[in-house]
Amino acid sequence: MTDALARNVFKALDNFKIELPSWGFADTGTRFGKFFQAAAASTVEDKFHDAGLVNKLTGCCPTVAVHVLWDFKPGQNPKEVAKLARKHGVRVGSINPNVFQDQVYKFGSFCSPNPKARQEALKHALDCVKIGKETGSDLLSMWLADGTNYPGQDSILRRKHDLEKALQKIHAAMPKSMTMLVEYKPFEPAFYHTDIADWGMAAAFARAAGKRAKVLVDTGHHLPGCNIEHIVAFLLDEGLLGGFHFNDRKYADDDLTLGSIDPYAVFRIFDQIAQYQFETGKRPAIAYMVDQSHNLKPKLEAMVQTVDEAQKLFAKSHLVDRKSLAMAQKQMDIVGAERILRDAYETDVRGLLAEWRLTHDLPVDPVAELRSSGLIAKLGKDRAAARKARGEVQAASYA
Ligand code: PSV
Ligand code: MN
Numbered sequence: 001m002t003d004a005l006a007r008n009v010f011k012a013l014d015n016f017k018i019e020l021p022s023w024g025f026a027d028t029g030t031r032f033g034k035f036f037q038a039a040a041a042s043t044v045e046d047k048f049h050d051a052g053l054v055n056k057l058t059g060c061c062p063t064v065a066v067h068v069l070w071d072f073k074p075g076q077n078p079k080e081v082a083k084l085a086r087k088h089g090v091r092v093g094s095i096n097p098n099v100f101q102d103q104v105y106k107f108g109s110f111c112s113p114n115p116k117a118r119q120e121a122l123k124h125a126l127d128c129v130k131i132g133k134e135t136g137s138d139l140l141s142m143w144l145a146d147g148t149n150y151p152g153q154d155s156i157l158r159r160k161h162d163l164e165k166a167l168q169k170i171h172a173a174m175p176k177s178m179t180m181l182v183e184y185k186p187f188e189p190a191f192y193h194t195d196i197a198d199w200g201m202a203a204a205f206a207r208a209a210g211k212r213a214k215v216l217v218d219t220g221h222h223l224p225g226c227n228i229e230h231i232v233a234f235l236l237d238e239g240l241l242g243g244f245h246f247n248d249r250k251y252a253d254d255d256l257t258l259g260s261i262d263p264y265a266v267f268r269i270f271d272q273i274a275q276y277q278f279e280t281g282k283r284p285a286i287a288y289m290v291d292q293s294h295n296l297k298p299k300l301e302a303m304v305q306t307v308d309e310a311q312k313l314f315a316k317s318h319l320v321d322r323k324s325l326a327m328a329q330k331q332m333d334i335v336g337a338e339r340i341l342r343d344a345y346e347t348d349v350r351g352l353l354a355e356w357r358l359t360h361d362l363p364v365d366p367v368a369e370l371r372s373s374g375l376i377a378k379l380g381k382d383r384a385a386a387r388k389a390r391g392e393v394q395a396a397s398y399a
Helices: 003-014 044-058 078-087 115-135 156-173 199-209 228-237 263-280 299-317 322-330 334-346 350-359 366-373 375-389
Strands: 018-021 063-067 091-096 139-142 179-183 213-218 241-246 287-290
Touching: 003 299, 003 350, 018 044, 018 299, 044 063, 044 078, 044 299, 044 366, 078 091, 078 115, 091 115, 091 287, 115 139, 115 156, 139 156, 156 179, 156 199, 179 199, 179 241, 199 213, 199 228, 213 228, 228 241, 228 263, 263 299, 263 322, 263 334, 287 299, 299 334, 299 350, 299 366, 299 375, 322 334, 366 375
Parallel strands: 018 063, 018 287, 063 091, 091 139, 139 179, 179 213, 213 241, 241 287
Antiparallel strands: none
């Protein structure tokens, strides 16, 4: 590898920041059960502590996504939460309204046939805009659980119109510095139709909302076989790619570690972004965020593993010989073009990444560093004691 190429990868890595989800550090489960971990975060400060630790180990996770109902106490001054984040060397990142948990949202939020639910959802989203202003966040991440379970259950058109109106109001309340991200999901928790089922609907809703609304691509939210990198290239060209929620899935959205099932697919996503930058010279702001709640893997290890994996696949995408690729494409040399992509993908970048880490005073293998540190066991003991002192009971964990 030439020095120039290595420098190019280093520069790309310097600018590659990944946001961690506060909810990825707390005890979570599936709808069938919850398996507890002694070291799981139980307070918002624990979550920032853990995110701060991942940031220290990897050097690329300065912000933490917050889920408003889970991370802010009613009436709490949001500035206090922002201060807690700073105490642990991180900042509050995207603000995630929660319009799916309360009883009033039984039939949806912005799309509900119940006007009370629509009003509550709007009020909550507007409060989230305020929280964003006070915490210094510039991202409002909109995911709705809205949808129906049965044909005929509700008017799909009425739901669409109500959602458009709500998004416009929220967008109008946002400061100029804020971007709204519109996330889509083909199913779950609604199983007949979801109101924002795919990227095309998310794009249409974003356009209807206003100029500062873009699409959020959660890598796990696609039907099997979907060509996600094509979606990414298309959205980039439309100026509508806002960001990602990283995770992987084998069948449906199941929060698996990014790249654990199909690393080549993740590489191809990064490749389309690098290709777009090469062809247009533009550097669009893209929010790279993790959205994984591990209920079996130790949460901190899984998070560091995810970041490491993302950096590897990202680095590989910056090894693609873009000029030769353009030539092969012009000559309609399919095998030649594919071999150029595969060459980059098959390059072992672990040495390169280790060098980049050394230049930033970071551990060369952050997963190994965490695993050998004994930190997770220590946190488990400390947090068990803290929970006991607070009178909280966590079911005995298996491991
Ligand atoms: C929904 O499945 C989702 O992907 C949304 O981004 C939520 O905010 C997140 O997971 C946590 O529930
Ligand atoms: Mn998501």
